[in-house]
Amino acid sequence: MHYLKQADWQLPESAVTLEADYRARRRFLKTAGLGLASASLLRGTSLRGATAGFPSEPNPAYRPADLKPTPYDAVTQYNNFYEFGFGKDEPAVNANQGWETEPWTIRVEGKVNKPQTFDVNPLVKTIGIEQRIYRFRCVEAWSMVVPWDGFPLASLLAKVEPKRSAKFVAFTTALDREHMVGLRQQPRYPWPYTEGLRIDEAMHPLTFLATGIYGKPIPNQNGAPIRLVVPWKYGFKSIKSIVKISLTDRQPDTLWNQLAPNEYGFYANVNPNVDHPRWSQARERPIGAGFFAGKKPTLLFNGYTDQVASLYEGMDLRKFF
Amino acid sequence: MLRSRWLIHAVLTAPAVGMAVALVLGRLGVDPLDRLIDLTGLTAAVLLVVVLSLTPLARGFRGQGWIADLNRHRRAFGVSAFWYASGHLLAHLLYEGGLAWLTDSLDKPFIVAGLVAWTILLVLSVTSLQVWVKRLGGRRWKSLHRLAYVAAALVAYHLAVAGKGNPGLALGLFGSLLIIQTLRWVPRRSS
Numbered sequence: 001m002h003y004l005k006q007a008d009w010q011l012p013e014s015a016v017t018l019e020a021d022y023r024a025r026r027r028f029l030k031t032a033g034l035g036l037a038s039a040s041l042l043r044g045t046s047l048r049g050a051t052a053g054f055p056s057e058p059n060p061a062y063r064p065a066d067l068k069p070t071p072y073d074a075v076t077q078y079n080n081f082y083e084f085g086f087g088k089d090e091p092a093v094n095a096n097q098g099w100e101t102e103p104w105t106i107r108v109e110g111k112v113n114k115p116q117t118f119d120v121n122p123l124v125k126t127i128g129i130e131q132r133i134y135r136f137r138c139v140e141a142w143s144m145v146v147p148w149d150g151f152p153l154a155s156l157l158a159k160v161e162p163k164r165s166a167k168f169v170a171f172t173t174a175l176d177r178e179h180m181v182g183l184r185q186q187p188r189y190p191w192p193y194t195e196g197l198r199i200d201e202a203m204h205p206l207t208f209l210a211t212g213i214y215g216k217p218i219p220n221q222n223g224a225p226i227r228l229v230v231p232w233k234y235g236f237k238s239i240k241s242i243v244k245i246s247l248t249d250r251q252p253d254t255l256w257n258q259l260a261p262n263e264y265g266f267y268a269n270v271n272p273n274v275d276h277p278r279w280s281q282a283r284e285r286p287i288g289a290g291f292f293a294g295k296k297p298t299l300l301f302n303g304y305t306d307q308v309a310s311l312y313e314g315m316d317l318r319k320f321f
Numbered sequence: 322m323l324r325s326r327w328l329i330h331a332v333l334t335a336p337a338v339g340m341a342v343a344l345v346l347g348r349l350g351v352d353p354l355d356r357l358i359d360l361t362g363l364t365a366a367v368l369l370v371v372v373l374s375l376t377p378l379a380r381g382f383r384g385q386g387w388i389a390d391l392n393r394h395r396r397a398f399g400v401s402a403f404w405y406a407s408g409h410l411l412a413h414l415l416y417e418g419g420l421a422w423l424t425d426s427l428d429k430p431f432i433v434a435g436l437v438a439w440t441i442l443l444v445l446s447v448t449s450l451q452v453w454v455k456r457l458g459g460r461r462w463k464s465l466h467r468l469a470y471v472a473a474a475l476v477a478y479h480l481a482v483a484g485k486g487n488p489g490l491a492l493g494l495f496g497s498l499l500i501i502q503t504l505r506w507v508p509r510r511s512s
Contacts (some may be wrong), residue, residue, distance in 0.1 A: 078351035086485060089350045140484075142352070278482060279432075280425045285416060291354055294418015 050211035050218060050225030051102065052121035053129040056149040062132035069133060070144040072214050074288040079221045080138065081240060083173070083180035083193065090182075091221035099179035101224035101241065110170075110246035113161035120225050124211055127151045131215060132208060137270050137302045139234035141295070142285040148229050149212030154203045162199065162247050169202040170252035171195045171228060172244040189259060195239040196252035196266065197230065198311075206231060206307055209242075232304040234268040265321040267312075270302035274318050323390035326397070333401040336364045337408070358412045359484075365405035366476050369442075370494050372398035373473055374501045381504030396449050399469070403442040410439055431482040438475035441468045473498060 077092045084094035102121070109115035129149050137143045157169070173193035177183060183191055201207060208229040211218055218224045223240025230237050236256050246252075256264035263277055272282045283295035301308050312320075323329070340360050343349050349356040372395055379385075379392040414420065426432045445466055447453075454462045473495065481491035 074351045142355075278429055280422075280429070282425055283417070283422070285352070285355075287352055292415065292418075294415070295422070 047217040047219060047224075050104070050120050050124060052211075053124040054149070054212065054215060054217070056129045056131045056212060056215055059130040059132050062134065064133065067133050067135065067145050069147050069214075070286075070288040075144060075146055075213060076219045076222060078144075078287055080140075080235070081182075081221055081223070082186060082189070083176075083182045083191070084221065085182045086185065092219075094181050095179075095220035095224075097179065099176060099220055101220055104225045104243075106226065106242055106245060108156065108160045108245045108247075110248055111163045111166035112247050113163060115160060118156070118159075120211070123156070124151070127155050129211060131212075134208070134229060134231040135299075135302050135304075136229075136231065136235055136238075137284060137298065139236055139264070139268070139276065139281075141276075141279060141281060141283065141298075142287050143298075144287050146229075147214050148208060148210040149215060149218075150208050150210035150226075150229070152205055153207045153209050153228065154205065156209060156245075157203065157247075160247075165249050166247035167199050167249045168247070168251055169197050169199060170246045170248055171197075171239045171242055172246075173239055174241045174243045190253075190255055193239060193255050194252065195228070195237055195254050197237070198251075199247070200311055201230070204308065204311070206304060232270060232301040232308045234270060236264065237268050267317075267320050269308075269312065269317060269321075270298060271300055271317055271321070272298040273300070274321050323387050324393065326394070329391075329394045329397050333368070333397060336360070336405070354412055354416050358409060358416060361405050361409035361412055362480070362483075365402050365409055366480055366494060368398055368402035368405060369469070369473055369476060370498045372402060373469060373498055377501050377504040381501075381507045399442075400446045400449060403439075403446040406439050406442050410435075431479050434475040435479040435483075438472040438479065441472040441475075445469060445472075 078088045079091040080088060081091040081095065084091035104120045105117050106120065106123075107115075107117045129151055131147055131149045133145060133147045135143060136146050153169075171194065175183075175192040197207070208231075209226055210223075210229050211226050213219070213222060218227065223238075226242055227240040228238050228242065251266060254264075254266060257266055270281075275281050281298055284298045285295050286293055299305070340349075340357060344353055344357070347353075375388070375392045375395055375398070379388045382388050414422070423436075445468065448457070448462065448465060457465065477491045477495035480494070481488045
């Protein structure tokens with residue numbers, strides 16, 4: 001077999017953006033008034049984070065026929081990533097101004113037998129990635145359908161062997177004071193961003209670590225190079241750009257619960273019957289469905305009731321929101 | 322120049338034209354309707370603060386002819402605040418896909434505050450015509466139009482609490498309004 005030797009500086013083929021997408025993105029950027037800035041933006045859209053593992057295999061178990069994925073440009077230009085600015089259009093610009101997400105390591109420690117530091121690309125190559133199409137529901141009452149590429153969190157946790165005393169899993173996002181311009185805008189937030197799950201939620205087959213979107217390395221603004229996706233909970237639980245995972249015996253602090261405990265709970269299960277204090281959660285706006293799309297009804301557990309309801313049997317979902 | 326009604330109306334229409342152009346050119350981001358809700362709301366809030374600032378500013382800076390000229394256009398400013406607020410309400414209804422949202426959300430204080438403020442602006446816009454001054458009598462008309470200050474307070478609360486929350490913006494806009502109101506007590510200088 002003939003192997004083409006690539007120079008060190010060449011990006012792997014998997015990092016190449018499909019030409020159609022490249023052109024579509026340039027057109028979008030131009031009309032979004034970012035034509036002049038696109039030079040630096042395009043550097044970011046070469047998608048350097050977590051380039052290993054592609055192409056991914058679609059997992060037929062997570063590919064419901066009726067779920068239409070949200071267009072790629074919407075998924076990658078409408079982001080809540082406050083470290084890069086409050087506006088939803090800011091992370092796509094600010095997260096690509098020189099912020100490096102490759103190489104990247106994750107430290108996994110705490111109540112485990114084999115604490116260790118993982119290099120993301122070799123980790124992905126060992127475990128292998130698949131593609132799953134999940135619903136995504138933000139607490140702000142808008143939603144998307146996203147084809148994520150990655151692997152179950154349980155696969156990573158198996159490698160470190162959680163002890164019996166591990167009852168919760170805590171996650172921490174990167175903190176880069178140079179590139180994360182949002183940190184200066186919101187100095188009083190308890191940075192870095194933190195999140196947590198109960199151990200059974202973390203080990204659930206649905207709980208996913210994503211390193212790609214639409215079969216390409218995940219863009220910086222979506223949480224490169226590796227982020228959590230917990231599809232039955234509000235989006236803020238799906239922590240981005242993870243640097244540390246700790247297994248603990250006590251419920252961990254989470255940024256949003258610390259900031260506004262009456263608005264953002266630890267469980268944050270999608271529930272149309274439990275309103276946010278300031279707005280109803282009964283309906284959601286599907287992004288990319290059009291100007292006049294209005295809102296559609298929100299599903300309990302974001303439509304994953306069959307898979308996760310048993311985790312919360314007997315629990316008062318209004319009290320533990 | 323500031324006496325020209327046409328210039329004032331052009332200036333007041335400019336934000337709406339800007340929004341329409343941006344919409345057509347696709348410059349309003351991934352969810353243009355979401356952006357329009359913010360833009361129309363902000364424009365309405367700013368115009369409300371401006372209209373309530375005109376008289377105290379005119380009193381405080383008696384020598385400045387241009388402020389006195391602007392002050393003659395209070396009705397135009399006030400009514401345009403109502404139009405942008407109506408655009409904001411319409412954008413919300415479109416975003417939610419109908420009136421069902423209203424019944425869902427009447428237990429949310431900041432939404433009720435916004436609706437009451439809009440209703441006040443509606444009443445004030447309708448009664449802004451000269452014929453109403455005659456119908457109500459000058460004193461009652463003036464009392465009615467003092468409701469604009471109630472609307473301002475409701476809008477300040479609505480802005481502070483809505484969405485991600487904008488306490489800084491609300492404080493900046495309406496704090497400035499409060500400070501400007503103190504100009505009403507500038508003593509008349511004897512000429």
